[in-house]
Amino acid sequence: MPDTENNKILIRTQGLTRTYKVGLERVYALRSINLNVCENEYVAVMGHSGSGKSTLMNLLGCLDIADAGQYELNGINTTYMNSSQLAHVRNQQIGFVFQSFELLSRVSALKNVELPLIYSDAPFGQRRKLAQEALRRVGLSDRIHHKPNQLSGGEKQRVAVARALVGKPSILLADEPTGNLDSKTSDGIMQLFEKLHTEGQTIIMVTHESDIAAHARRIVRMQDGEIVSDLPTEQDPLSVHYEDPSASEPSQ
């Protein structure tokens, strides 16, 4: 479990459950998840496909509503919120980074980054400034007027990270952020995450790649909708591989 001595708890879930109906059967995607994440933590959620990690991500990201259990994000209980209120929470508290970037192809990097601010109360005049600032943080100051098709994969993901950061969210949720990138660019993104983490950003990242997960400080492993292990990275079985990147591929 995380060290909660000094840091405020950002995410607190209690008995979070999500089921899907398949035909007549109820399938449990998540079974009673209890998870706490503190400020400035860097967590990787790992698991095979179907383990429920994406479902958990969606619930933590307020994109989905649990069937049972409580979810409190930064002191806000989201359990009984309607879609409009959830949208506001997403806007104010959460920054998403997706596997396939999800940039609007027709507009510049700057406009892409400004997108969350359109739906926030940020004054019109400040949007540009905030977006430029976010792009500077991800190291893309010289690319602000490029459109996504003029950017490389790594740059696209950096724009996406900038977009996630522009609203100063309390958590950054990354769903397979390196899934569409080659290993070299992946490293770049991981370095960026590392930098953000040292700057105090709370990060939760879903991945099935051990060497990516190894960048996090804490690894939550999931299987069949349950958390099977939740350990600091150095205690996680995969840390062996992290110590020696040249060793064989992590067993998946």
Place this chain on the structure above:
Amino acid sequence: MKMLLLIPLKIFRLLIQSTLLALNQIWVNKTRSILTTVGIIIGVASVSAVIAAMDGMNNKIMENFETFGTKKIFLWPERPSSGPKKNVDWWQIRFKQEEFNGMLEYCPSVESKSFISDGRNLPARFEETSVESVRLNGVEASWFEIENREIIMGRPFSHLDEKQGRKVCIISKGLRDKLQMDQECTGQAITFGYHTFLVIGLLEEKPSMMFDNSNRDNLEAYIPFRTMRKISNNEWFRVMANCKSTDLAEEAKAEIKFFLRRTRHIRPGEPDTFNVFVMENEVKQVMGVLGMISGVAYAIVSISLLVGGVGIMNIMLVSVSERTREIGLRKAVGAKPSAILTQFLVEAVVLCLFGGLIGLSIGHLSTMLISKFPLMEGTRIPFWAILLSFGFSGGVGVVFGMFPAIKAARLNPIDALRHE
């Protein structure tokens, strides 16, 4: 209090944002946007052009009525459709001049009246030139005022002309030219049948009218009523009058009826033995029919707007499913369902208004073409029709954009982001 002030501000901001987004979207999909709005363009163009044409026609017909005179009242003896006098001899119900004595005093809404003795068609001759058939009518001096016919040369019938039944006449320009008389024809003599008349006045041409084909050649001649009675021994005459204003037409009619029933000794309960015809009634009827025709025309062209609306809905549905991932992303970064709804709704409305604008321009061009046709001069799109067209196209945008917009707003962000 502060919250209350902020709400309209927020809505305004949302609208501005949505409009900018919509304009951008339309600009990005130029070809598609234009093709989509073709329906609306045609709809608005035809609506505005039809309204303009109908409006122009209405005005023209009204104008014709005005020229013809909406203040006119026609009086003639008529057998009642029921009662003992149903099959009475015409001779018994003919008008007598004394029946009209004091009519103007007793009928305050009536301005003037004139007896009219419809003459026969007679050959007319001036020196060596002759015309086979000219209709000679016996009228009083007031007739020219009632009919609004101007005497452009010479003088009207004088009191003496009428009292003594002098053989004087007032003729139309057409007749003067046909008989090859001098331009200044007053003082010259024309022979009608066996009687010779002194020309004392020249009439302005009758203004041409839509529904009046009588007297195409404009050969007209008028003599004093009394003169006509003397030369033709025709006891039969009718009466024409005019009321003081168009609004008084019905009152004038009632007054005349009351007056004539008394002078003609018709007992209460017995039907009238005469008819009073007021132009105003006809105007109302014609306007009613025109209104109906216009209504049907508007309804038909409105269908094209409806079809245009369906086109808009179709393209908006395509747009929603094409941009599902974008909608998912927007929702993920915090777009509320209301923001998505507004975005798509505004896009549909902007598309429609855009189409409405083009349609209106085309409608304006067609109206300019229409106004080149006879009877359609001065046709233009009335201002209310411009507002209506815009209102209607905006309404079409709202109505047909609503369904796709709701569909977009209801999209689940997770499914939307997974959409391929």
